[in-house]
Amino acid sequence: xxxxxxxxxxxxxxxxxxxNLEVAYRKNTxxxxxxxxxxxxxxxxxxxxxxxxxxxLLKAIAGLVKQSQGDITWSGENNVRTRxxxxxxxxxxxxxxxxxxxxxxxxxxxxxxxQLGPWRRFSKKDDLxxxxxxxxxxxxxxxxxxxxxxxxxxxxxRAFIARAVAQEAHVLLLDEPFTGLDRDHTxxxxxxxxxxxxxxxxxxxxxHDIHTLADIFDDVMLLNKRVIACGECQSTLSEENLRLTFSxxxxx
Amino acid sequence: xxxLLEILDMPFFRRALVAAALIGFTNGFVSGFVLLRRSSxxxxxxxxxxxxxxxxxxxxxxxxxxxxxxxxxxxAALIVGLGSVAITRNTRLPQSTALAIFFTTAFALGVLLLQxxxxxxxxxxxxxxxxxxxxxxxxxxxxxxxxxxxxxxTLFMRPLLLTLFEPNVAAVQGVGVRWMNYLLYALMIFxxxxxxxxxxxxxxxxxxxxxxxxxxxxxxxxRWLFWGGGVVGCVSAILAVIISIPLNIPTGPAIVLVxxxxxxxxxxxxxxxxxxxxxxxx
Numbered sequence: 001x002x003x004x005x006x007x008x009x010x011x012x013x014x015x016x017x018x019x020n021l022e023v024a025y026r027k028n029t030x031x032x033x034x035x036x037x038x039x040x041x042x043x044x045x046x047x048x049x050x051x052x053x054x055x056x057l058l059k060a061i062a063g064l065v066k067q068s069q070g071d072i073t074w075s076g077e078n079n080v081r082t083r084x085x086x087x088x089x090x091x092x093x094x095x096x097x098x099x100x101x102x103x104x105x106x107x108x109x110x111x112x113x114x115q116l117g118p119w120r121r122f123s124k125k126d127d128l129x130x131x132x133x134x135x136x137x138x139x140x141x142x143x144x145x146x147x148x149x150x151x152x153x154x155x156x157x158r159a160f161i162a163r164a165v166a167q168e169a170h171v172l173l174l175d176e177p178f179t180g181l182d183r184d185h186t187x188x189x190x191x192x193x194x195x196x197x198x199x200x201x202x203x204x205x206x207x208h209d210i211h212t213l214a215d216i217f218d219d220v221m222l223l224n225k226r227v228i229a230c231g232e233c234q235s236t237l238s239e240e241n242l243r244l245t246f247s248x249x250x251x252x
Numbered sequence: 253x254x255x256l257l258e259i260l261d262m263p264f265f266r267r268a269l270v271a272a273a274l275i276g277f278t279n280g281f282v283s284g285f286v287l288l289r290r291s292s293x294x295x296x297x298x299x300x301x302x303x304x305x306x307x308x309x310x311x312x313x314x315x316x317x318x319x320x321x322x323x324x325x326x327x328a329a330l331i332v333g334l335g336s337v338a339i340t341r342n343t344r345l346p347q348s349t350a351l352a353i354f355f356t357t358a359f360a361l362g363v364l365l366l367q368x369x370x371x372x373x374x375x376x377x378x379x380x381x382x383x384x385x386x387x388x389x390x391x392x393x394x395x396x397x398x399x400x401x402x403x404x405x406t407l408f409m410r411p412l413l414l415t416l417f418e419p420n421v422a423a424v425q426g427v428g429v430r431w432m433n434y435l436l437y438a439l440m441i442f443x444x445x446x447x448x449x450x451x452x453x454x455x456x457x458x459x460x461x462x463x464x465x466x467x468x469x470x471x472x473x474x475r476w477l478f479w480g481g482g483v484v485g486c487v488s489a490i491l492a493v494i495i496s497i498p499l500n501i502p503t504g505p506a507i508v509l510v511x512x513x514x515x516x517x518x519x520x521x522x523x524x525x526x527x528x529x530x531x532x533x534x
Contacts, residue, residue: 062424089424096418100288101472110414114425118410147472167425 013039014075016061016171016202021070023056030056033226034070038219040170043193043203045213045233048223049246054206055092057223058173061204062089074171085114088169090160090177098149104159105144108133111166133166136192138185154180161189165196172196174205190216213237259497264384268503271386272489274394275450276459276507278401280485282443283464284477285405285436288416292461293348294333295440297355301332302453304362306378310369321378322445325453332358381452381504383493390449397442404435405478412436413474450489451504458508459485466515469522488514 021034031053038044046054059065061072071078074086088111111133112126134140137158143151148159157180164172177193178186193216197203207213213220214233222228222236222245229241259265286292305328309320336350343350377385386394405412414422415432423429440460447456467480492507499506520526 059420062420064420064423085426087424089421091418091420095420097288097290097416099290100417101468101474101477102417103472106474107417110417110421111425113410113414113422113427116410117426118408163421173424 013041014170014202015039016204017071017073018061019071021057021060021072022068023053023060023065024068029225031060031225035227036221036230038202038204040202041197041200042219043197043205043217044219044221045217046204046206046221046223047208047210047213047245048228052224052245054223055175058089058175058204058206061171062087062173064089085167086170088114088164088167088172090164090172090174092175092179093156093160096160100148102148103145104139104148104151104162105130105134107148107159108139108144108162108166111163114167114169129166129168133162136165137162138188152180154182154185157181158185165192169201171202172204174203176206176208178207178209186212193217210237210242265497267386267388267391268383268493269490270391271383271394272450272493272507273486274391274398275383275446276463276485276487276489277482278394278398278485279443279447279456279459280463281401281405281478281482282439283460283462283481283485284467284474285412285416285439285464286460287464287468287477288413288474289436291440292457294351295444295460296457297351298329298333299444299453299457301328301355301358303379304328304358304365306453307362307365307369311365316378322448325448328358377452379452379454380502381448381450381455381507383450383503386449394446394449397446400442401439405439408432408435409475451507455504455508458511459489462508462511462515463488466511466518469518469525484514485511
């Protein structure tokens with residue numbers, strides 16, 4: 001089942017390594033001194049108050065923001081272009097063009113661009129990946145043929161998660177993936193994220209509900225411009241660490 | 253009637269028909285991108301700034317040539333476009349506001365300068381198009397533009413659509429988003445260049461917006477916007493050229509009027525949006 005077993009020797013894993021990352025928008029430093037070691041087969045939650053830099057960190061890993069300092073490497077490679085097919089990114093949805101005339105299936109099919117590039121035709125394998133992703137997010141059947149503009153907020157979110165899943169990427173960067181989901185679909189996504197990590201993906205997601213953290217993720221990074229603490233959920237989520245993360249002091 | 257048939261036989265008229273078909277198709281095809289990119293407003297602002305550009309060039313050089321007019325128009329559009337971007341970066345003003353300030357100012361300047369222009373050639377032809385006077389060389393240019401549009405848009409349709417839908421996700425998936433944006437600009441500028449001759453700079457935005465909008469009332473398939481838009485643009489332009497002769501009206505405005513009327517007709521007939529049909533959504 002493991003997706004990356006082909007490309008590395010036994011026992012070895014792919015690693016995402018962030019060294020001393022700093023990101024600034026104009027003169028505002030958004031992230032500084034970020035260090036991270038994460039390997040495939042695990043899931044990591046990014047937790048912190050508003051403006052802590054969770055989304056920015058995800059974008060930095062995805063290669064979407066300029067870093068003013070530091071290094072991000074994935075399995076020894078720091079060229080963003082070569083990461084092409086390996087990373088899937090779920091943004092928060094302000095930037096999506098909702099007027100686009102496209103069905104849910106069309107959106108999910110877009111996820112296969114990483115494999116197909118501009119010219120290759122859809123194969124059986126691609127169709128299967130799309131169907132599987134739709135089914136996993138319970139967007140198959142009638143819903144799959146709906147226009148995206150006709151979906152509810154939660155359905156939109158599920159369509160976009162399905163798109164990221166259809167990509168069959170090695171690393172999933174998800175910005176608040178649980179936004180807008182009802183109870184059943186939250187449980188469903190929890191199972192899916194667990195499964196993806198078991199199947200050797202690396203899942204990194206920003207998340208705001210501290211109570212459900214440990215059910216979903218292996219590790220957690222407490223973030224407030226810099227890393228307050230990072231490690232296994234149980235030991236990292238101490239009262240002291242949470243106070244440090246969410247106190248206003250760190251915002252200065 | 254026999255008069256009309258006689259005109260139909262004239263070489264200048266056949267050239268006009270071919271030109272209308274090529275220009276209409278190119279613009280209609282690209283109008284799908286304009287619609288998805290939501291850049292109608294920006295483009296119409298830039299089109300209006302072409303007036304002062306052309307007028308200034310005429311004032312400086314004392315003559316009206318195709319190359320001169322085009323350079324002037326392009327330069328004016330660049331100044332206004334970049335100026336508004338600069339203002340947006342350094343202030344809190346949204347770009348649409350900055351653009352509106354720049355283009356109305358430039359247009360006003362153009363109108364003001366217009367009275368100093370004494371050129372033997374007809375400036376009105378430049379402002380509102382003169383498709384009846386296209387040459388064989390012009391036709392070759394239009395043909396080349398149409399070929400470039402079809403070829404590049406077909407080759408890069410997938411990455412173009414991904415970019416238009418959600419540029420960040422597209423970039424992570426390995427799409428060269430910056431290059432796709434350049435390609436979109438190029439497609440729009442070439443389409444505008446072509447419609448310069450047909451309807452003039454000020455009305456050219458109509459050709460570049462309306463066809464895609466008409467098709468979007470009838471389809472939910474992205475790809476139809478382009479091919480459907482091309483067909484609508486092509487047919488409307490030809491129709492306008494044909495009816496402009498017996499009615500003795502200028503062809504540039506005729507093209508835009510035909511498109512505008514078609515849009516209103518389409519709105520009332522549209523299966524999804526017509527105000528005469530009960531909404532099925534609720």
